[in-house]
Amino acid sequence: MSLYYVQKLLYQINRDEYALNRFQTDFDSFLTEYDLESDEINALRQADIGLLYVMGVNGQILMHFAAMSGYEWNEYLDAMRQGLNEHGPVRAGLYATVWS
């Protein structure tokens, strides 16, 4: 799992129109520039907000991708809840941090 690169890709398309255009029109080529695994690529392709949240994508990054993918605010929150129900707890990142 390469959470860092999933988040980096989303960070870049959230802030850069050129990157967003490539994501939307040249998806396969664009994603070769990131070290992603097949389940991550599928989640991004399908804008699977629930799975991306469970993978550990920070909500401050994810909420903008959700909005650009057509999720209304409550739909966005429900998608994350559904992801937890379907896939279990968040696997990595801030929300899975084990504090010591």
Next chain:
Amino acid sequence: MSLVFAGVCSHGPGITGRADRANPDSRERLYASMDRLRTTLEEAEPDVLIVVAAEHFANFFMDNMPAFCMGMAMNYSGPIEDEQWLGIDQVTIPGAERLSEQLIKSVMHDVDLAYAQEWKFDHGIMVPLHFLTPKYDLPIIPVNINCQGPPLTPLNRCYEFGRALRRACDERPERIAIIGTGGISHWPATPDSGKINEQWDRDFLDHFIHNRRSELTAYSDEQTYLEAGQGGFEIRTFVAVAGATEGATGELWFYEPIPIFAVGATVAVMSVD
């Protein structure tokens, strides 16, 4: 001249983007308090407004995350978010390039500080400006503290940054205002969005208003995360303002949990006398 105004306020994107879904009485009470803050800021006749913010992966990412960064641009733009989503139109905002450089050079003597000549404002700055400088005609100097990507900036360093910023302001002839923007307890953009720990917020605000340095800087990240959510990490912006007003106290003008805004909405000022 140094500081002529110091305050803090919330910046949740729902404050503007989901305004129609809030309890109207709560929303109008918050808006009235923000209006009072704007009036007080204007009466202070500042030449520039420093906004100490907790941006959310709009300009800074984990490939090169500064603990502190200060803007040094002629102009800024924002919001980086969709206008409809945030409820704020795209604008260009004047900077204060020369003063930024002077302040940065001075602060650097005490605190390691990155600077940026490009900066796209996200809701963390745009929501406060929407209320405080609605004509976007007051030059802005943005500051970011890493409140998002652990390892986070330590709280004691945030207080020290505030002190260094105040010392740098004291060296300048300009009339300088400072506003810190952040949530207190909140779980933004997660399935728990809307959850607010009111007692935690009120305890923190009491420490802030009385500028109790030892209490303000004693929160561990673990404690904050467990009791106040990841949004609680944004107390760093308040702590920096407390550092910039060390020895002074303040007044809490507004605090009310507003779940659709995902924060305990807050407005407060600190004395700069």
